[in-house]
Amino acid sequence: MTLKHGLDGYRVLDITQYLAGPAATNLMVQLGAEVIKLEIGPHGEPVRNFPFCRDGRSGYFIQQNRGKKSLCLDPKHPEGLDLIKRLLRHCDVFIENFAPGVIGRLGLDWETVRKINPDIIMCSISAFGQEGPLAEHPGFDYIAQAYAAVTDLIGEPDRAPSMPMLAFGDVGTGVHALTAIGYALLDRERNGAGGQWLDISLLDTYFHHHEVSVQAYSASGGKIVPHRSGSHHYAVGPSGIFKAKEGHLMILALLHQWPILCRAMGREDLIEDPRFKDNDARMANRAEMIALIEAWLQTLSSDAAALEVLEKARIPCAPILSVPQAMAHPHMIERRTVRDIEDRLLGKFQIPGMPLRFSKYEVDENIQAPLLGEHNEEILKRLLLCPPEQVRDWERRKVLFAKAV
């Protein structure tokens, strides 16, 4: 048997919407799984209308939902709920990202689901987890980010914190969910352990990224207080964003790299200068240190020239690329970190690439985001042996929904 990819043959019932859940199943599709996207009628996934839209088709929806099969129904209609329960018997994974408790009120809590299919892996994604004092609060990426002490660490010290303009939290949570689901499947294959329930949250995911702040604050007994410090790190340096001839450059020269940077700048005299001789001294004289480096950058003919000098000395550095610049970069194009796709309705455009690269499998790019309810008939016929007339009848009675959007 030739497998298409690592998850070939696994079937996922996906009732998630917005971003964190769909990002998880987006990767599962690209790993070869069959994902049935269960959309709630009559309108389906809310992001089908998110900008940017062209001809009623959303780029946002397409990016996260390519290759999924759409089944659109009313889960509150008894016949709709019955269809979901029958499909659960044919699936390996059930994934949802409603607020805690909602899936239970729909009649699809873990106790019910495991009775229907003892081998299924159920994954619940939420903002704050399935229990605890915050569990009931409405949650989105930025809300969990603020609670996780992430927002507080971004921006100028004397101004409001800054919001990063991308969804680290949702996409990262999707990857965490994928990871947990995959290992629960592996457990089932090896140990025959049956299914289990996974509880993945935005808050846990964000907090998981604190590599320094939590342990340093805790172990120092509160002496080290992490705080936002604009373009430069508060505790180590030089490490940050420096004004260069044309734009800004990211430069780091920690520990043994400081003398190398001094030589690259033609300032060997700074190596033994008591103001800069070690990290503590450089932090005490941070403004002077930054001014020296920025003054040197101004003497060079261009940012590219500065990067050349720094890269030659193996000093970690980078231009601060804008999104359009990153998209046009030869490395992104050669590695397909940015890739071209074509949607039936929206046409050609670009999205981020598949971040998981396997030596044995190519990414299948010939996949389309589904129209609403596009696979109603195909799924119900193949898995539940429902005749087409029955599907038409359900569509007439608004148990199922389909629309070419």
Add this chain to the structure above:
Amino acid sequence: MQPRHVLDGFRVLDFTQYLAGPSASRLLVEMGAEVIKVEIAPGGDPTRLLPYRKNERSCYYVQQNRGKKGLCLDLRDARGRELLERLVATSDVLLENFSPGVIARLGFGWERVRELNPQIVMCSISGFGQDGPLAELQGIDIVAQAYAGVTDLIGEEDGPPALPLLSFGDVNTGVHAVAAINAALLNRTRTGKGQWLDISLLDCYYHCHEINVHAVSASGGALAPKRSGAHHYAVCPLGIFKGSRRWFMLMGSLHFWAPLCRVMEREDLIEHPDFATNEGRCARRGEVVALIEGWLQAQNDDDGVLARLQEARIPCAPVLTVAETIAHPHFRQRRTVRTIHDRHIGDFDIPGMPLRFSDYPEITELEAPLLGEHNAEILAGIGVAAEEIAALTQAGVLVGGDR
């Protein structure tokens, strides 16, 4: 036998150092795998020296390396390499995060590794991937962040970009690696064959662009995402607002605008032509922000305001500091923050295990290894005689330390 967790019985040979790789193998430990941390003599993982340190022990190192077994040896010595070849033959996963090409020069490129063990899954983590024009650059989190078009989107519009003070890139890349390793292991249960995985900081950062890439591309450049300080550039109200004493993250856009107006007792704004739509509010962002901040501050009761907003189901959060999270009852009840013990440092807090399985409780008894702590145990496990281990230690091929 009841397995301890999902990866009970799997062995991982872990050549990684610093953060992205160790954060991947840390999750593998927490899911029950045996992780052999190969450290390069004489000093081992450079993060053993990173602050904050107490009793000559780094909290940074401890956070990422609990439960791993320490094997410290001279990688350039033929005898050291031979021992590693034997360990490759008995492992399920090989993990490395050197610059591209280095692992092959050390004698463990994919072609050699698969000869030694056709079933092994090898995962290479790097800054920019194993090929392409940028492959040779150093794999540093914020360097990849800048190249990924991420740094440019953080900070005040009229100032330089701001540096986020946590490791989105490294830890997130570690999780991506763990996910890819899983798919390859699942695949192996059916094909019997391993494969090589190429995971990079750049790819993983770029993967988090949920809007920006397709918006620029599909709009033909008409949409240009930009950093805009405390407030979103295209959605209003969505951002960080000053209360009477603390900052709040608040989202009052979409269907949250009407309930927000009602909580503020400004029902007149719900259908007001200037404020009813997102476009209208974005055009008057200054007014909207002033309105909300004026109301927040007039209440002079941040806790009460938060409770009222949350009761109205408006997404809202206090912008907590790290210290506040550590003390927060939700974090404690869920073990999102947990207290661990180290032999030399004592008790301190680290972030919790983000993957929660109903069938397996968290593995709590984990200690970060001393340098080369498990040399003898690991090598005895593959049949190396005690005298040989002693001789290799004498010769400096195997190295140990008291921290």
